[in-house]
Amino acid sequence: MATAAVEAPITGVVPGKATDERVVRRRLGPGPRVPGTLWIGPVLLLGLWFLASATGVLDPRTLSEPWVVVETAQRLIADGRLPEALATSAYRAALGLVIGVVVGLALALVSGLSRAGEALIDGPVQVKRAIPSLALMPLLILWLGIGEPMKVITIALGVLIPIYIHTHNGLRGIDSRYAELAETVGLGRGAFVRHVVLPGATPGFLLGLRFAVLNALLSLVVVEQVNATSGIGHMITLASSYGQTEIIVVGLVVYALLGLVADGIVRFTERKALAWRRTLESH
Amino acid sequence: MATHAGESLTVSAGPAVRVEGLRRSFSEAGGVLNGLDLTIGAGEFVALIGRSGSGKSTLLRALAGLDRSVAGSGVVDVPERVSVVFQDSRLLPWRRVLDNVTLGLTGSDARERGLEALSEVGLEGRDRAWPHELSGGEQQRAALARSLVRDPQLLLADEPFGALDALTRIKMHKLLEKLYAAHNPAILLVTHDVDEAIALADRVIVLVDGVVGSDIRIDLGSKRSPGDPRFASLRAQLLTELGVVEEEVA
Numbered sequence: 001m002a003t004a005a006v007e008a009p010i011t012g013v014v015p016g017k018a019t020d021e022r023v024v025r026r027r028l029g030p031g032p033r034v035p036g037t038l039w040i041g042p043v044l045l046l047g048l049w050f051l052a053s054a055t056g057v058l059d060p061r062t063l064s065e066p067w068v069v070v071e072t073a074q075r076l077i078a079d080g081r082l083p084e085a086l087a088t089s090a091y092r093a094a095l096g097l098v099i100g101v102v103v104g105l106a107l108a109l110v111s112g113l114s115r116a117g118e119a120l121i122d123g124p125v126q127v128k129r130a131i132p133s134l135a136l137m138p139l140l141i142l143w144l145g146i147g148e149p150m151k152v153i154t155i156a157l158g159v160l161i162p163i164y165i166h167t168h169n170g171l172r173g174i175d176s177r178y179a180e181l182a183e184t185v186g187l188g189r190g191a192f193v194r195h196v197v198l199p200g201a202t203p204g205f206l207l208g209l210r211f212a213v214l215n216a217l218l219s220l221v222v223v224e225q226v227n228a229t230s231g232i233g234h235m236i237t238l239a240s241s242y243g244q245t246e247i248i249v250v251g252l253v254v255y256a257l258l259g260l261v262a263d264g265i266v267r268f269t270e271r272k273a274l275a276w277r278r279t280l281e282s283h
Numbered sequence: 284m285a286t287h288a289g290e291s292l293t294v295s296a297g298p299a300v301r302v303e304g305l306r307r308s309f310s311e312a313g314g315v316l317n318g319l320d321l322t323i324g325a326g327e328f329v330a331l332i333g334r335s336g337s338g339k340s341t342l343l344r345a346l347a348g349l350d351r352s353v354a355g356s357g358v359v360d361v362p363e364r365v366s367v368v369f370q371d372s373r374l375l376p377w378r379r380v381l382d383n384v385t386l387g388l389t390g391s392d393a394r395e396r397g398l399e400a401l402s403e404v405g406l407e408g409r410d411r412a413w414p415h416e417l418s419g420g421e422q423q424r425a426a427l428a429r430s431l432v433r434d435p436q437l438l439l440a441d442e443p444f445g446a447l448d449a450l451t452r453i454k455m456h457k458l459l460e461k462l463y464a465a466h467n468p469a470i471l472l473v474t475h476d477v478d479e480a481i482a483l484a485d486r487v488i489v490l491v492d493g494v495v496g497s498d499i500r501i502d503l504g505s506k507r508s509p510g511d512p513r514f515a516s517l518r519a520q521l522l523t524e525l526g527v528v529e530e531e532v533a
Contacts, residue, residue: 177373180349184367185387185429195386199377276377276413 064246072246073253081235086254089220089231092148093258096155097216103156104163104212105205111164112171113197125164133158133215134222146227151220158219162211170204171197203277206270213262221255298360299325299437299469300346305357307341307350307493315341316355317493325436326467330480333490334525339473342490343367343441346471361437362469366430368440372422374414374429381410384429400428403465404458420451424458431462438468442475456483477521481514482507489524497524 046066052058053065060068076082107125110117137154144150174197182192224233232251239247300323308314315338323329333339344350345359347367374383385397401410404424406417414422423443430438444452460483463470474480480487481501489496499521503513 177369177371178375181369181373181375182387183349184347184365185433187387191387195378196375199375202377276415 060245061243062245064244064249069246069249069253073250076247076250082250082254085230085232085235089224089233089254090258092151092223092231093155093216093220093262096152096219097159097212099152100156100159100212100216101163101209104160104208105167107160108164108167108171108201108205109197112168112201113193122168125161128157129161129165133161133219137223137226141226151223151228154223155216155219158215159212162215163205163208166208166211167201167205170201170207173204174200202273206266206273210263210266210270213266214259217255217259217262299323299327299362300471301358301360302342302346303358305342305345305355305359307338307345307353307355309353314355315493316345316357319357319490319494321488321495323437323469323471326469328463328470328472328483328485330472330474330484330487331490332474332477332480332487332521332525333496335475337490338493339490340441343439343471343473346437347439362435364433364435365437365439366433366435366468368423368426368430368438368443370442370445372414372419372426374422374425376414378414379410380406380412380414380417380425383414383425384410384432386429388432396432397428400432401425403431403462404428418451420447420455423447423455427458427462431466434466435468438470440470440472442473444479445475452479459483477518477525478509480521481517482509487517487521489521491524 049058049063050066053060053063058065064072073082107121111121111125112118133154136157137150140150140154144153178196178200179192182196187195221233224231225237228234228237232254236248236251239245239251300321302319302321305316305319305321306314307316315336319338319342321342331339331342341350341353345353345355346361347365348361349367374380375386378386381394381397381401384400385393388396398407398410401407404427406421406424406428409417409421409425414425417425426443444455447455456479470484472480472484481503484501487499487501489499491497499517501517503511503517507514509515509518
């Protein structure tokens, strides 16, 4: 800003003494970000929880004390219940995610690269998109029972849609001038897919993956509360019936960590795979 | 390849380009190319000028085989190895510069040839750069390298310097002259810049209403200066052909 040196007259120029008549307007944007400030809110909330628990304002039956939650987490880790539940849940989510990604990607490629594929695939997927995956659970339970296949397929169905939509979008968004170039340098169909189609659709695919990961987690939470006999969700449901809020909180923290870690992995992959893109972050 | 009614597309030695009775139209109303005849000798540098809509790009796309969805007829005879340089560099943003240059090349020496072509256009050491890291002029140099690495018998260039600033364009003219001298492909340069056409080409063709309006040989030798009176008179002649009255430009 050219007016950065002006300090005193910012709030208004005193009449008669006006040596600098420039009107310095208040900036409309929120201003530059101060590092670390994003933590203030969560830390404050945590402090409030501590205070409320310590003074007895907060009934432990409503929400356990923070130190009890930490002790419980340590105990659950030590006796192996938490690692086991976590492993089961993570496996379910990962399996559903992988199946959903592979199927969604395959459908997007077939539909994006041929008119026949589009005619056959795009319509049904758009219809499926209008039905929330979780709404299909009653039908899936009838077909597959309440075991692992139902859980994994529900997760996969929730993953498939964002992967398909965003990859398909990415494919269709590839500049047709690149197809023209590919023709002039004599690329075959396979080389065209490898050099132009796949790299061109990668940004869309990765965006879809970020939504897919969140969807997988959401589906995981829901399927685990329906007749599950293992996993984080089962642990939480059990704790709920015994009124053990400290275990519920531990479970919620684990879900949060799962989500954060998965999102972090996708974002890291994004940075590596899209190094060719000029972004605001890198310049 | 293009499948136009009554059109034969053959590959032969003789002249680099032979076009006879080429017709192309995008609508019922009227053709863009109306029975155009054109011959370009092997190693000949031809500049193609014309007003907007005169069919310059349509002709170039017909020669490049990029117009299969357009209605038309005629004979188009081009060599086996044809390279195209577009107005935009058309580098794949997700491939490094060297991989862009060697795109579609096969053979174990592809990398070597790519590096050689890059150094020839003055981009040695930039092989690992991403296209967006290059300036506009450098991107167009890389595009030239990509077309030359294929050792073309015919180079089709569609206003390749049109988006560059004046200084960069002068440098690119010098580079194109150097590359032409070294490789000697036949060149068809589509341009709207009369000076560029006179400075670079052996022949300037003016396209008028989809046919060759005039075909002018440029006999100015290799040292061409816009200050040369013959240069000036050619420019005046070409501008008249394009329908620009001299007073307007003066």
